[in-house]
Amino acid sequence: MWAGCKILILAYLTTEIWMERQYFSQDVDPGAEFTRNHTILEGTRFKRATFEGQYCRSFGCCEDRDDGCVTRFYEADALCYCDKFCERENSDCCPDYKSFCHEEKGWPPHTKPWSPEGCYRDGQHYEEGSVIKENCNSCTCSGQQWKCSQHVCLVQPGLIEHVNKGDYGWTAQNYSQFWGMTLEEGFKYRLGTLPPSPLLLSMNEVTTSLPETTDLPEFFIASYKWPGWTHSPLDQKNCAASWAFSTASVAADRIAIQSQGRYTANLSPQNLISCCAKKRHGCNSGSVDRAWWYLRKRGLVSHACYPLFKDQNATNNGCAMASRSDGRGKRHATTPCPNSIEKSNRIYQCSPPYRVSSNETEIMREIMQNGPVQAIMQVHEDFFNYKTGIYRHITSTNEDSEKYRKFRTHAVKLTG
Ligand SMILES: *[C@@H]1O[C@H](CO)[C@@H](O)[C@H](O)[C@H]1NC(C)=O
Ligand SMILES: *[C@@H]1O[C@H](CO)[C@@H](O)[C@H](O)[C@H]1NC(C)=O
Ligand SMILES: *[C@@H]1O[C@H](CO)[C@@H](O)[C@H](O)[C@H]1NC(C)=O
Numbered sequence: 182m183w184a185g186c187k188i189l190i191l192a193y194l195t196t197e198i199w200m201e202r203q204y205f206s207q208d209v210d211p212g213a214e215f216t217r218n219h220t221i222l223e224g225t226r227f228k229r230a231t232f233e234g235q236y237c238r239s240f241g242c243c244e245d246r247d248d249g250c251v252t253r254f255y256e257a258d259a260l261c262y263c264d265k266f267c268e269r270e271n272s273d274c275c276p277d278y279k280s281f282c283h284e285e286k287g288w289p290p291h292t293k294p295w296s297p298e299g300c301y302r303d304g305q306h307y308e309e310g311s312v313i314k315e316n317c318n319s320c321t322c323s324g325q326q327w328k329c330s331q332h333v334c335l336v337q338p339g340l341i342e343h344v345n346k347g348d349y350g351w352t353a354q355n356y357s358q359f360w361g362m363t364l365e366e367g368f369k370y371r372l373g374t375l376p377p378s379p380l381l382l383s384m385n386e387v388t389t390s391l392p393e394t395t396d397l398p399e400f401f402i403a404s405y406k407w408p409g410w411t412h413s414p415l416d417q418k419n420c421a422a423s424w425a426f427s428t429a430s431v432a433a434d435r436i437a438i439q440s441q442g443r444y445t446a447n448l449s450p451q452n453l454i455s456c457c458a459k460k461r462h463g464c465n466s467g468s469v470d471r472a473w474w475y476l477r478k479r480g481l482v483s484h485a486c487y488p489l490f491k492d493q494n495a496t497n498n499g500c501a502m503a504s505r506s507d508g509r510g511k512r513h514a515t516t517p518c519p520n521s522i523e524k525s526n527r528i529y530q531c532s533p534p535y536r537v538s539s540n541e542t543e544i545m546r547e548i549m550q551n552g553p554v555q556a557i558m559q560v561h562e563d564f565f566n567y568k569t570g571i572y573r574h575i576t577s578t579n580e581d582s583e584k585y586r587k588f589r590t591h592a593v594k595l596t597g
């Protein structure tokens with residue numbers, strides 16, 4: 182009997198240590214809050230499995246209020262009991278008291294067989310072979326242990342906390358739409374601009390005509406200066422086409438500003454995604470120079486005319502707009518809008534793009550004078566958590582930091 186018990190306890194401890202390693206070695210630690218106090222030993226009692234919730238299971242059902250029947254209840258950062266006192270519906274009984282002490286009656290305390298089957302998590306029992314999702318990783322219950330994949334997740338609670346506790350000039354947020362995605366998936370589906378081509382980089386910089394002495398205001402947003410003429414960003418979702426979204430949006434704003442509000446339609450990124458696809462870039466990234474070329478040569482219809490597809494992966498997402506030149510440089514659509522409710526299939530074209538200096542002051546002047554600009558930026562993993570403030574990349578503090586030291590290019594619209 183005793184030998185059996187020791188072996189069980191040993192096995193249990195081994196499980197715990199294994200679990201702990203699992204969690205500490207994970208790239209993203211969803212249980213950071215829980216593990217912190219995990220190493221605290223309570224009296225002579227061995228460590229409790231932080232994630233298993235096998236409370237009463239290890240102590241049995243002690244008869245009455247018994248301090249020896251107490252265990253750490255990590256969810257509430259408190260202690261819980263496994264004794265008859267719990268019959269009084271006290272809130273300090275362990276979550277598995279009822280299921281364990283009532284359903285498995287008949288075993289004298291401390292002699293219950295330790296069920297070798299399945300795993301526990303948050304006080305819940307899972308069958309062998311169960312799979313649960315831990316943010317972007319999936320964990321399988323195998324041999325009474327959770328075995329988890331080791332992906333780097335797009336949302337890293339530790340990083341959010343790190344940013345928000347530090348003095349970095351910006352704050353971070355847990356975006357629920359990114360929860361469950363790996364960093365690789367974030368890079369693959371949420372950005373979508375190719376690094377600038379040599380042609381783009383060799384473009385001459387244009388300086389603005391605003392006198393250098395003009396004082397720049399502390400605060401400036403294009404939509405305040407040109408209300409109704411600028412457009413809010415559209416959600417690209419999992420379509421890696423920031424090349425198309427940012428170009429269409431900047432072009433729409435600029436057309437409205439230059440036409441003094443005569444043409445205020447938002448332009449269709451879907452038109453670019455589906456039609457400006459020489460090598461079928463679409464939602465698999467693309468180049469902004471190609472997008473501007475298309476805007477100039479072929480033109481785009483409005484977003485209302487050619488709205489975003491619900492499913493960018495659908496097979497019938499070919500180009501649904503056709504246009505021809507009227508011989509005087511203007512183009513006209515030859516097909517009605519894909520959105521049949523919208524009647525205007527006017528084609529909007531724009532003049533060649535120009536490059537603004539990378540000098541911050543120059544960019545500010547340009548936005549104030551001519552409207553929003555497009556910027557190509559390098560996105561690191563922390564940017565996916567950006568909420569407010571002036572973003573600066575924060576190097577990961579994680580041990581596995583080489584896994585995080587990656588970046589991809591993204592295109593955005595700067596509005597102020
Ligand atoms: C550990 O728990 C104690 C009290 O239970 C608390 O005072 C302490 O701040 C905790 N430590 C951490 C790192 O959370
Ligand atoms: C982040 O958001 C997801 C989805 O809303 C949620 O399940 C998760 O618990 C949150 N994580 C943190 C650390 O707040
Ligand atoms: C397209 O399909 C892939 C793989 O099935 C999926 O991961 C991705 O999210 C889908 N993209 C969109 C925009 O629905």
Ligand SMILES: *[C@@H]1O[C@H](CO)[C@@H](O)[C@H](O)[C@H]1NC(C)=O
Nearest residue numbers: 393538539540541542543546
């Ligand atoms: C940016 O341009 C302004 C003048 O427009 C100049 O005063 C400033 O020194 C420039 N900054 C850099 C970093 O070159």
